[in-house]
Amino acid sequence: MDRRDLLRAAAALPLLRAALPDEAFAQTYPARNITMIVPFPAGGQADLAARPVAMALERILGKPVIVDNRAGGGGGSVGNAAAARAEPDGYTLLMTLSSLAVLPEADRLFERPVAYEVSQFMPIARVLADPTLLAVPASAPWKTAQDFVEDAKKRPGQITYGSSGPYGTLHVAMEMFAANADIKLLHVPFRGAGPALTALLSGTVQAIAAAPGTLKPQVDDGKLRVLGNSGAKRIASFPDVPTFQELGYKDVEMYIWAGLFAQRSLPAPIASRLREAMAQVMTSPDVLRAFDTSGSLVAYQDAPAFSEFVADDSKRLIAAVKKIGKVE
Secondary structure (H helix, E strand, O other): OOHHHHHHHHHHHHHHHHHOOHHHHHHOOOOOOEEEEEOOOOOOHHHHHHHHHHHHHHHHHOOOEEEEEOOOOOOOHHHHHHHHHOOOOOOEEEEEEHHHOHHHHHHHHOOOOOOOOHHHEEEEEEEEEEEOEEEEEOOOOOOOHHHHHHHHHHOOOOOEEEEOOOOOHHHHHHHHHHHHHOOOOEEEEOOOHHHHHHHHHHOOOOEEEEOHHHHHHHHHOOOEEEEEEOOOOOEOOEOOOOEOOOOOOOOOOOEEEEEEEEEOOOOHHHHHHHHHHHHHHOOOHHHHHHHHHHOOOEEEEEHHHHHHHHHHHHHHHHHHHHHHOOOO
């Protein structure tokens, strides 16, 4: 087949899709490469989740699954919006974080055009769900969360912290802690958790709230110290780190989950194929090993349970954003 034949075949694909019933079209799925958008740079929780999942999906589906790190817009809004606008054919998926529901609310708060709505997405599977952890350089003077709070009260607005962008999960987590501890910190937003972590390691910022898998290699290398856990329980990868609730901050509970989404109007047979594939992915020894090595335990949920989880978690996060109000 020469180049002109290829171009003609490509041009005919949308017409073929329209002419075939969903079931018939799904039988050929996937017929080409799949793109998995990650709306953050490499090195963060969404990227950590996406790469082993993409490799396992590729083996199961028989076609390449290409991770596309499409950062920008603060908190992942550019990549989320790109996935929302994509053709609902199963060839553009989204691996994103809990900030998915927060960002449209932040747009409304600032009276900006809303980049996308959560209702445009179909949850396929939850992959990870970790509490955020408060981390500081190992060289920092704070040995405990109480040390951190006492210093922050003496120097309001002077201790800097990095985040993945305004109203992203890491920003909301740190502001939730600051509000409960009655301290004021200086927010320095970056384009993702990876760059924020780099800034912490280089001394550009002094603290970060991030996922265990993002922090564990640096803690193991003696570069960072973890002071607190925003979950309701301690976690196996950091068993000696107390929860903020243990420390008396009763309203601090925040998780950074990662999940796979498609477009709301994705044909049901293709959605079923993806759900079946993800059920296999989340029992893959390679995926389990990758997550265990990073310090993040698998927190798999199939679409029905994940949809309910997203709805409940979104209500809590949106309430937190409204409480935080307009901050830069």
